[in-house]
Amino acid sequence: xxxxxxxxxxxxxxxxxxxxxxxxxxxxxxxxxxxxxxxxxxxxxxxxxxxxxxxxxxxxxxxxxxxxxxxxxxxxxxxxxxxxxxxxxxxxxxxxxxxxxxxxxxxxxxxxxxxxxxxxxxxxxxxxxxxxxxxxxxxxxxxxxxxxxxxxxxxxxxxxxxxxxxxxxxxxxxxxxxxxxxxxxxxxxxxxxxxxxxxxxxxxxxxxxxx
Numbered sequence: 001x002x003x004x005x006x007x008x009x010x011x012x013x014x015x016x017x018x019x020x021x022x023x024x025x026x027x028x029x030x031x032x033x034x035x036x037x038x039x040x041x042x043x044x045x046x047x048x049x050x051x052x053x054x055x056x057x058x059x060x061x062x063x064x065x066x067x068x069x070x071x072x073x074x075x076x077x078x079x080x081x082x083x084x085x086x087x088x089x090x091x092x093x094x095x096x097x098x099x100x101x102x103x104x105x106x107x108x109x110x111x112x113x114x115x116x117x118x119x120x121x122x123x124x125x126x127x128x129x130x131x132x133x134x135x136x137x138x139x140x141x142x143x144x145x146x147x148x149x150x151x152x153x154x155x156x157x158x159x160x161x162x163x164x165x166x167x168x169x170x171x172x173x174x175x176x177x178x179x180x181x182x183x184x185x186x187x188x189x190x191x192x193x194x195x196x197x198x199x200x201x202x203x204x205x206x207x208x209x210x211x
Contacts, residue, residue, distance in 0.1 A: 004030060006045040007037035008067065008095070014043035015097045015120050016209065017088060020108025021133075023059040029107065032204060039208055045093040050109070062113050074137050077116045084113050086195060088125050103128040107199065108168065112137055115176075118155055130158045133165055133197050135172035140179045156186040158210045160203055162195025 004026035016036050018029045026047035037045045050060035062084060063076035092102060104126045106114035111134020117125050118137065157180060159173035170191060177189035190206045 001206045002026070002049045004033070004047040004049070006030070006033040006047060007041075008044050009042055010195065012042055012044045012095050012097060013101065014040055015091060015095050016040070016043050016045045016047075016074040017091060017102065017104050018047040019062075019106040019113060020047070020050065020060070021049075021102065021108030021110055022061040023054040023056040024067055024107075025059050028059075029105075029199075030199045032105075032199060032207070035208070036211075040211075044091070044097065046091055048087055048110075051080075058061055062109055065109070077113065077137050078120060080113065081117065081120055084117060085121055085123075088117075099124045100127045101132065102126040105130040105207070106134055108134060108197065110137070111126070118157070124155065126155060128156045128158065128211070130160065131173065131201060132160050132199060132207075132209065133162060133168055135168050136157075136176050138173070139175055140183075154186070156188075158191065158207075159189045160206050160210075161190070162191065162192045162197065162203075164194060167197035192211070 001020040002106055020026060020028050020035055026049045029047045033045050033047045052061050052063045054061045055064050055066045062080040092098060102125065104114040111131035114129045115134060115136050118129060159177050161170040163170055174189060177187055180187040188210060192202050
């Protein structure tokens with residue numbers, strides 16, 4: 001599995017792992033990764049390539065979206081999760097940084113995998129999860145112990161979503177934010193005006209502010 005290593009300082013203090021959407025490549029998030037590297041010179045910044053070739057005929061994916069439904073999406077994510085976790089732990093070991101120093105930044109399917117890890121994985125993987133145009137596979141329900149795994153309860157979750165997204169409706173982010181807030185979790189929600197299923201400068205500015 002190929003990755004795009006943007007920055008690797010000799011004595012890093014933070015780890016940023018970026019996960020692209022289905023049918024994309026690590027290069028698709030390279031501009032954002034470059035900005036993160038310049039803004040956080042002591043951070044290891046890596047844009048991760050999903051492990052499988054995309055069903056779309058180009059790019060890569062963590063799980064297939066061919067014939068995906070609300071019912072079968074969770075099983076596909078569970079099947080992909082061990083490789084997702086292994087990828088995170090590999091970079092944590094390589095950079096000698098722990099979960100408290102790690103931020104997961106996912107776009108679309110990359111966000112789905114990142115958010116789902118906080119529901120499915122017993123080990124705490126990150127101090128922050130940033131969902132860009134993403135969603136939980138299954139909308140969390142109260143109480144808090146059914147929202148996130150116990151180890152992930154202290155994870156900060158940031159939702160950034162465009163109000164014109166016709167691929168993953170922003171209401172998924174808003175609904176998840178409302179549940180997390182109701183449970184006392186640390187979370188934020190930013191709705192970007194006039195933005196479809198993509199990343200623009202307003203998203204980057206918002207991301208930097210949240211980090």
